[in-house]
Amino acid sequence: MRMIECYFPLSFPFFKIKPYLRPNTFNSNIMAILSIPDQKTEMRDPAEIKAFLNARGVIYEQWEASVPFADNADQETIIQAYAHKLKPYMDSNGYQTADVINVTPQTPNLEALRTKFLSEHIHTEDEVRFFVDGEGQFWFNLGEGNDVFCVTCQAGDLISVPANTRHWFDMGPKRFVKAIRVFIDQSGWVPHYTGSDVAEQYVGTVG
Numbered sequence: 001m002r003m004i005e006c007y008f009p010l011s012f013p014f015f016k017i018k019p020y021l022r023p024n025t026f027n028s029n030i031m032a033i034l035s036i037p038d039q040k041t042e043m044r045d046p047a048e049i050k051a052f053l054n055a056r057g058v059i060y061e062q063w064e065a066s067v068p069f070a071d072n073a074d075q076e077t078i079i080q081a082y083a084h085k086l087k088p089y090m091d092s093n094g095y096q097t098a099d100v101i102n103v104t105p106q107t108p109n110l111e112a113l114r115t116k117f118l119s120e121h122i123h124t125e126d127e128v129r130f131f132v133d134g135e136g137q138f139w140f141n142l143g144e145g146n147d148v149f150c151v152t153c154q155a156g157d158l159i160s161v162p163a164n165t166r167h168w169f170d171m172g173p174k175r176f177v178k179a180i181r182v183f184i185d186q187s188g189w190v191p192h193y194t195g196s197d198v199a200e201q202y203v204g205t206v207g
């Protein structure tokens with residue numbers, strides 16, 4: 001996954017700018033889908049998804065995501081467009097920096113980047129993503145009677161995977177995702193692989 005390694009302190013000067021337009025693929029009405037392949041069930045109601053995730057310690061919110069972006073929109077443009085939501089969220093939760101992941105089918109070394117996060121892993125810090133375009137699949141393996149489940153996040157979905165939660169990430173069949181990441185300390189985001197091959201059983205089971 002291509003990451004633009006530039007981090008913004010809380011003092012980063014948020015201000016409004018005119019966004020680029022990306023009218024062909026942007027859709028502000030799409031939303032998350034929660035899939036449980038072993039039960040052959042899925043949820044599409046945001047309130048139901050939020051309740052399911054919150055009961056398991058995963059924070060899920062929906063924010064207005066009505067700003068279209070060009071494929072080549074830079075991260076300053078994307079972060080500034082949502083500064084009015086980001087800054088209060090970061091301030092209240094102690095997050096210090098933000099950056100943007102921006103992947104398209106043309107991203108170099110795409111499959112290698114996908115593979116890096118496709119095995120079950122944990123982080124020592126919460127993994128927070130706000131999706132502004134495209135989609136990505138967060139898979140969870142919580143154990144203790146929970147079936148493996150997948151949250152397909154799309155524009156407007158904010159998800160926070162708690163530290164030390166077994167999970168993996170798939171950029172999905174479209175290979176297209178724009179998402180803002182926020183951190184307390186960027187070093188906490190390093191993946192620690194569990195050594196489990198559970199993720200291999202579910203690759204491609206959610207389209």
Ligand SMILES: [Fe+2]
Nearest residue numbers: 123127169191
């Ligand atoms: Fe992760």
